[in-house]
Amino acid sequence: MKEKPLSENIIKRAMTRLLVPFIQLFAFYVIAHGDIGPGGGFQGGVILGAGFILYVITFGMDEGRKRISRTASDLLSTAGVLLFAATGFACIVAGGAYLQYASLPFSSPQLASHLAIFVIEWGIGITVAGVMITLYFLIGREVQ
Amino acid sequence: MIDFALLLFLVVCALAAIQMKDLLSAIMLLGSYSFIMAVVWTRLNAVDVAFTEASVGAGITTILLIATLSRTKRREMGQTVPLVNSVIYGVVVMLTSAVLLYGTIDMPLFGDPGAPAYQHVAPRYIEKSYEETGVVNFVTAVLASYRGYDTLGETAVIFGAGMCVILLLRRKI
Incomplete structure (x- = not known):
């Protein structure tokens, strides 16, 4: 394949620059809106990761690593699970069972549970996005 | 009516993906298979599952499979299966699907x-x-x-x- 690398194609560059912010905004919406409509951490995290992978496909691995370093994507993958698990431990500290959100000290059990679910959705989303980005960086190879 | 059309597309996509020697085309077909499956889930009012199928099955899985393909050969190696084996596989598959179909008779009606x-x-x-x-x-x-x-x-x-x-x-x- 002796074509020009994708990153030199002006149309693809412009379209990617245009699309990626909207894809990522949609991903945040899906994660944050999971308690009201369809969606949630898994779907939103995958969309967040996919939006970034689109950027990496167009601009190349090196350019992508400038945007999100190896340390950053590793930290993201880890931080999500920790956030989820820490929410569970916070419930123990507040006097309930592990992941018994209603025991968290908020004005009503419903509010506590709702907020905790919101937090763990973000935890799931962050981990999924981080792992997807890591997988692409490690598995993918640039076709020059 | 549209349900039958969707299921027919699903079967066609699956068969085509199996038959395809070009692995990139097979991955694309699997992606469209997942996407049709997402429409089927929506028809069954399972929007959350449909959303997951569309983003994970059709989206990221396709990307990761293509990424994997970039490290290997694009064409499947031509190895022919002996006729006896094909016949045995065919009989096993038909028996299994007959048992599965028989199992659906006792299932409650949809909804x-x-x-x-x-x-x-x-x-x-x-x-x-x-x-x-x-x-x-x-x-x-x-x-x-x-x-x-x-x-x-x-x-x-x-x-x-x-x-x-x-x-x-x-x-x-």
Whole structure:
């Protein structure tokens, strides 16, 4: 394949620059809106990761690593699970069972549970996005 | 009517993906298979599942498979299966599908409110989930609250998969 690398194609560059912010905004919406409509951490995290992978496909691995370093994507993958698990431990500290959100000290059990679910959705989303980005960086190879 | 058309497309996509020697085309067909499956889920009013199927099955899986393909050959190696083997496979598949079809005869009708699956815990989720979790979407309530351990486990599995790939493929940790 002796074509020009994708990153030199002006149309693809412009379209990617245009699309990626909207894809990522949609991903945040899906994660944050999971308690009201369809969606949630898994779907939103995958969309967040996919939006970034689109950027990496167009601009190349090196350019992508400038945007999100190896340390950053590793930290993201880890931080999500920790956030989820820490929410569970916070419930123990507040006097309930592990992941018994209603025991968290908020004005009503419903509010506590709702907020905790919101937090763990973000935890799931962050981990999924981080792992997807890591997988692409490690598995993918640039076709020059 | 549209359900039959969708299922027909599904079968055609699956068969074409199996037959395809060009692996990139096979991956594309699997992507469209997942996408049609997402439409089927939507037809069954399972929007959350449809969303997952569209983003995970059609989206990221296709990307990761293509990424994997970039490290290997694009064409499947031509190895012919002996006729005897094909006949044995055919008989086994037909017997299995006959047993499965026989099993569907006793299943309750689609959407039957008296079906056992709707009698066990489903009424509790529908009636009490808002009260107990404060979340409107009870799919999310089940995933995040009633089955919180499962979801934590799934997240840990994804995290573990990521770590395994890092340990296996990254040159310098």
